[in-house]
Amino acid sequence: MRLRLPLSIRGPGLFATLPAIMYVAMLYLLAGWSGFFVMGIELLGGRLLAPYFGSSIYVWGAIITVFMLALSLGYLIGGRYSVHSPSLRRLALIVLAAALTVLPVLLAGDALLDALSARLPDPRFGSLLAALSLFFVPTLISGMVSPYAVRLLVAEREHAGERAGRLYFISTFGSAAGTLLTSFYFVLWFELNQILWGMLAVSVFIALLACRVRPRKLS
Amino acid sequence: MSRIALALLMLLFTAATPAAGTLIHSERSQYREVLVYEDAGTRCLCFTHGCAIGRQSCIELSHPDHMVFEYTRLMLGALFVVPDPHEILVIGLGGGTLPRALHELLPAAHIDVVEIDPAVVRVATQYFGFQSSPQMSVSTEDGRAYVRRLLREGTHKYDLIMLDAYEREYIPEHLLTREFLRQVQQLLRPGGVVAANTWSSSRLYPNESVTYHAVFGDFYNLKRGNRIILASSGALPSLDQIRHNSEAFADAFTPFGFAPALLLPLFSTQADWDPAARVLTDQYSPANLLNAGH
Numbered sequence: 001m002r003l004r005l006p007l008s009i010r011g012p013g014l015f016a017t018l019p020a021i022m023y024v025a026m027l028y029l030l031a032g033w034s035g036f037f038v039m040g041i042e043l044l045g046g047r048l049l050a051p052y053f054g055s056s057i058y059v060w061g062a063i064i065t066v067f068m069l070a071l072s073l074g075y076l077i078g079g080r081y082s083v084h085s086p087s088l089r090r091l092a093l094i095v096l097a098a099a100l101t102v103l104p105v106l107l108a109g110d111a112l113l114d115a116l117s118a119r120l121p122d123p124r125f126g127s128l129l130a131a132l133s134l135f136f137v138p139t140l141i142s143g144m145v146s147p148y149a150v151r152l153l154v155a156e157r158e159h160a161g162e163r164a165g166r167l168y169f170i171s172t173f174g175s176a177a178g179t180l181l182t183s184f185y186f187v188l189w190f191e192l193n194q195i196l197w198g199m200l201a202v203s204v205f206i207a208l209l210a211c212r213v214r215p216r217k218l219s
Numbered sequence: 220m221s222r223i224a225l226a227l228l229m230l231l232f233t234a235a236t237p238a239a240g241t242l243i244h245s246e247r248s249q250y251r252e253v254l255v256y257e258d259a260g261t262r263c264l265c266f267t268h269g270c271a272i273g274r275q276s277c278i279e280l281s282h283p284d285h286m287v288f289e290y291t292r293l294m295l296g297a298l299f300v301v302p303d304p305h306e307i308l309v310i311g312l313g314g315g316t317l318p319r320a321l322h323e324l325l326p327a328a329h330i331d332v333v334e335i336d337p338a339v340v341r342v343a344t345q346y347f348g349f350q351s352s353p354q355m356s357v358s359t360e361d362g363r364a365y366v367r368r369l370l371r372e373g374t375h376k377y378d379l380i381m382l383d384a385y386e387r388e389y390i391p392e393h394l395l396t397r398e399f400l401r402q403v404q405q406l407l408r409p410g411g412v413v414a415a416n417t418w419s420s421s422r423l424y425p426n427e428s429v430t431y432h433a434v435f436g437d438f439y440n441l442k443r444g445n446r447i448i449l450a451s452s453g454a455l456p457s458l459d460q461i462r463h464n465s466e467a468f469a470d471a472f473t474p475f476g477f478a479p480a481l482l483l484p485l486f487s488t489q490a491d492w493d494p495a496a497r498v499l500t501d502q503y504s505p506a507n508l509l510n511a512g513h
Binding site for chain 1: 248335360361366391398399500504
């Protein structure tokens with residue numbers, strides 16, 4: 001079985017270790033961007049739902065519930081999925097899939113919200129169902145990223161906690177950045193759908209970039 | 220010049236920081252703290268301790284009809300545009316001053332009130348003399364959700380819709396977009412009027428103006444500290460017509476403490492804003508960020 005593992009920095013010289021650094025940097029970038037992406041979508045989700053269900057406390061409660069639930073399941077599934085032949089390429093595909101599952105929000109979001117709010121106008125269960133159908137899948141897939149990346153980062157048991165800690169730091173820092181930039185600046189400069197298309201494009205770009213990184217292989 | 224500025228500043232300051240008085244009731248709602256203060260015979264509803272960022276609504280206990288806030292008087296200017304509304308919708312209850320006044324002026328009219336916060340409804344009823352009745356029904360839900368629901372049901376339209384849901388510190392952004400105003404317009408009968416209470420000094424002024432203009436065309440703009448927008452779903456009546464309509468209320472406003480003639484000079488259709496400002500839409504609605512001065 002061929003293993004693709006990151007190298008700790010003890011190879012002979014910079015040139016040899018560069019692929020390993022690139023590899024680790026790419027893992028962090030994917031995790032950080034994924035955190036950014038989730039919170040950006042969550043904030044925009046509130047604004048997308050407001051015209052249909054209002055912006056009462058129930059609507060935000062429903063959105064946060066769906067995101068937390070999706071993330072929790074995503075962690076579980078991502079961890080499970082990382083057991084068999086994990087690779088950076090597969091992680092990149094997870095990020096790509098999370099982005100592509102936002103497409104229905106862009107292409108059919110308004111039609112769906114219109115139909116849903118007509119059938120289930122209750123601000124609690126209507127917005128819960130709306131958030132479930134629009135954001136559950138992309139958020140769940142995004143949740144898979146962190147545990148999967150931990151699997152790729154950890155080579156030795158003694159550094160497992162350190163590596164995982166650093167990854168959570170970067171991914172949650174990404175979430176903080178996504179929250180702040182989206183709510184303070186992006187909504188001031190762009191339309192909601194422009195922001196969504198932009199985030200989708202960044203996801204695709206980063207995923208393709210990650211696919212091009214070749215880790216140094218161990219035999 | 221600087222003396223005038225100073226005097227204005229002091230006036231602003233005294234108006235903005237009233238002595239809050241004695242706290243007689245407080246409750247924590249889903250959205251905020253709802254507080255009732257009483258001072259020298261005036262009772263006020265506030266959402267912040269000591270009314271630090273303003274009072275929502277006040278009544279004089281000896282003259283509960285008397286309108287303490289100028290903006291509520293300006294809002295009654297809507298009746299000069301649509302003099303005999305039968306069906307009225309008020310979005311945002313506060314202390315209930317406007318619905319109470321409308322009910323007194325037009326006892327035959329049917330008034331629907333939408334208020335998002337059930338605690339505000341309770342407090343308005345208990346402390347500010349608001350009463351629901353067959354003529355005055357209250358729904359506790361989001362204003363936009365209510366408007367959409369009624370449009371969907373398609374059975375009820377209004378002659379007058381009053382929007383009193385914007386707070387100085389927080390504007391519900393989904394209630395200030397072109398799409399929402401179009402829905403409000405659809406919920407109006409022919410010649411029906413929307414009256415919105417906002418601010419003259421807000422940085423949002425140009426965006427707000429172009430957004431209303433995009434939906435309703437020209438509208439009457441009554442500017443004091445507050446800004447009242449009066450827009451019609453049909454042709455806007457001329458100033459002569461407005462003056463004529465106001466005569467019907469010559470004495471009717473006396474219990475509220477003012478005469479209709481005070482409002483007439485304020486009616487203006489002058490577009491005193493930058494027409495190139497960006498229209499607010501469901502896709503682009505950073506009302507609070509714009510208001511904060513970015």
